[in-house]
Amino acid sequence: MQVLFKTSYDQDIDHLVDRGERIRVSLAVLLALVAPLLLGSYFLGELSIFLVYILAGLGLMLLTGFTGQVSFGHAAFLGIGAYAHSVFLGQGVPFLLSLPLAALLAGVLGAALGRAVSRMHGFYLAIATLAFVILIETAIGEWTPVTGGHMGLQVPPMVIFGHELYEAWEQYYLILAVVVFCIWGVANLRRSPTGRRMIAVRDSETSARSLGVDIARTRILAFFLSAAITGLAGGLMAHLLFFLAPEAFGIPESLKLLLMVIVGGLGTITGAIFGAVFVTVLPNVIGLLREVLPPAIAEAAGLEQFLFGLIIAAFIVFEPEGLYGRWRKLRLFLETYPYYKRATFVRQKRYLKTERFR
Template sequence: MRFTFKTDYAQDIKLVKHGGQRFWYSLLLAALLAAPWIVSEYWLAQFTFILIYSIVGLGLMLLAGFTGLFSLGHAAFLGVGAYTQAVLTNMGLPFPLALACAGGLSAAVGMVVGLPALRVKGIYLGIATLSFGFIVEEVFARWESVTGGNAGIHLKTPEMFGWKFDSGNDFYFLCLVLTVGATLVILNLLRSPTGRAFVAIRDSEVSAQSMGIHLARYKTMSFAISAALAGVGGALYAHKLQFISPDQFDILQSIDLLLMVVIGGLGSVHGAFLGAIFLISMPQLIALAKDYLPTVVGQAPGLQGLVYGVVLITFVLFEPLGLYGRWLKVRTYLQMFPFYRRGTFKRQKSFQKSDRLK
C-alpha cells in the first residue's frame, strides 16, 4: 500500500501526488490520443459523447458533489449553451467566440437561477431548478424566430482559424482538448481557497459562515461555474448532433445528468468521468441484452427507465459513494490483502444539522 510522506503545504496541493498517478494518467492520455487509429468510427463517436458529458458532469459535480446544491434542471443550461452556439455559429461568428458566448450566457443564467439558492435548500432548491428547466424548455419551443421552435435548428460545421472540424477525428480531438482543459480548471479550483469554501458550505453552512465565508457569493459562483461548463458541453453536443430541438433538453435529460454524478460518485472528479461512461454505455448494454430476453420484456418501451431506476436504487442503498467509491474499496482490498478488515469503510454515525448546533 502506497503512503506519501508530506512535509510542506505545496506538496499537499500538488495536482499529481506521486509517480504512480503520473504514469497512469499519462498512459490514459496516450490511449485517448491513439483512439482514432484503434477503434472504429462508431466507438469513436461514443468516446466523443463521453467527453462531452464529462464536461457537463464536471460542472454538475462541482455544484452537487462539492457545494451540496442539487439541480433538477441542469439540462436547461445545456440547452442555453447549445442554442447560443447554434444561433451564433449560423450567423457566421467564429467557433471560439461562439463557444465563449455559449459558456458566458449559460453562466449568467446560472447566476440568476442561483439566487433562489440563497434562501432555499434541499428539496425546495430542486423544485426551483426543476421549474426553471420547464420554463427554459417552453422558451425554446415558443421562440420560433430564434430557436426554430419544435422544428429545431441545424448547425454549420465548426470552423476555427480556417480549419473545419468536418470529420469525426477532428471533432474528437477538439472535445478531448476542451475536456482536459475543463478538468485542469476544476482541479485547480478545488485546491484553491474558493474550492475549499465550496466544500465547507457543503459540509456545514453554519460552520462555513462562522469562518467568514460569504454564502451568497460562493453559492452564486458555484452555480455560474457549473452552468458555464454545462453551456460549453451543450455547444459541443449541438455540433456533434448537428441538429437540436427543445425535446432534447427536457426533464429526462436533467435526471440523466443527475443520475450520472450520483452513480459516478458524488464528491470526486473521477466520478464525473465514470458517470459519463455509465450514461453512454448503459443504453448499448441494454440493446445487446434485448436479444437474450423474452420478447415481452425485451420489446417493452420502458425497459431502459426500469433498468436506470433499479441501478440508481441499488447504488443508493448499497454503494452511496458510487462507482468511484467501489473502486476505492477494491483498490484498498488489493493493497491491504490479506490484512483487509471488513469494517475499514464502515459508515460513521451521521448527525442531523440540528445535532451539530447542540
C-alpha cells in the first residue's frame, strides 16, 4: 500500500494526490488528444457524445452528488440548452456567445426551480423535478413558432470566426476542451467554501444551519450551477444530433442521467466519467440482449426504462458507491494483497445523528 509523505503545503491542495493517479489521468488525457489520429469519423462522433454525457453527468453530480438534491428532471435543462443555443444561432448570434448564453438561460431557469423547491426533500423534490421536465417538454412541443414544435428544429452548424467546424475531429477537440475546463472548474469548486457548504448541506442540513450556512441559498446556487453545466452540454449535444425534437429531452433521458451518476458513483467527478461510459455502452448491450430474449419480451414497450430502473435499484442496494467505489476496492485489494481485509469497506450510515430530528 502506497504511503504519501508530504514535504510542502502545496501538496495539500493538489488535485491528484499520488503518483499512480497522476499517471492514469495523464494517460487518459494523452489518449483523448491522440484519438482523432486513431479513430474514424463514426467513432469520433461516438466519443464526442460520450464527452457530452460526461459534461451532463457532471452537472447532475454537482446537484445530486455534492448537494444531495435528487433530480428526475435534468433532461429539461439539456433540452433548454440545446434549443436556446440553436435558436440563438438561427438569429445570427455568434457561436462563442450563443453557447454561454444558452448555459446562462438554463442556469437561470434552474435557479428559479431551485427557489421553488428549496424547502422540499426526498419524494416531494423528485416529483417536483419530474413535473418540471414534463412541463418543459410540453412547452417545447407547443411553442411551434420558435422551437418548431413536434416537427423539430434544424441545428445550425458550428462557425467560429468565420470557420465552420465541419470535420468530426474539429468538433471533438472543441467539446474536449469544454469538458476538461468544466472538470477543472468543478474540482476547484468542490474544495472552495461554496463547495464545502454544498457538501455540508448534503451530509446534514441541521448541522450546516447551526454553523451558519444559508441552506436555501446554497441549494439555489447548486441548482443554478448544475443547470448551467447541463445546459452547456445540451448546446454541444445539439450539434451532434443535427435535428432537435422535444421527445429527445423527456423522462427517459432524465432517467438515463440519473442512472449515470448513481452507477458511476455519487459525490465524485470520476463517478460522472464512469457513469458516462456505462450509459454510452448500455444501449448497445440492450440491443444485443433483445436478440437473445423471447420476442414477447424483446419487443415489449418500455424495456429500456425497466432495465434502467432495475440497474439503479440494484446499485443502490448492493453497491451504493457505484463503479468508482468498486474500483477503489479493487485498487486497495491489489495494493494490500495478501493483507486485504473484507471489513475495510464495511457499509456505514451516511447521515449524522442530527438528521434524526427531521
